[in-house]
Amino acid sequence: MTDRWIALIHRPGPALNGELIFAHPAFAEHVAFLERLRDRGLLVAAGPLPDEPGVGMTVVRVREEHGDVDVTSLATTDDLCVADGYLTVEVRTWHVRFTGAN
Helix, strand or coil, rough: CCEEEEEEEEEHHHHHCCCCCCCCHHHHHHHHHHHHHHHHCCCEEEEECCCCCCCEEEEECCCCHHHCCCCCHHHHHHCCHHHHHEEEEEEEEEECCCCCCC
């Protein structure tokens, strides 16, 4: 099995009603989700995209030792900020051809 790379694009969800996600109490659930990804060794990087307020990207790398991880399910149900509608997520497979490190 080769590594699987996934980009998660997060955008403000309908439950925000125009509020800023980074200041909303529900954002703590998103941070907790990212910490769980990190603890499992799946998180590569995460953060806001500065050209679009409230939008961010998370990069996930699933290695052979992680087994068959359903990243879509994690991104839509384990991230309670997404499940509760404060963020939406677009799950995109990324075909990485080159990296700077192992």
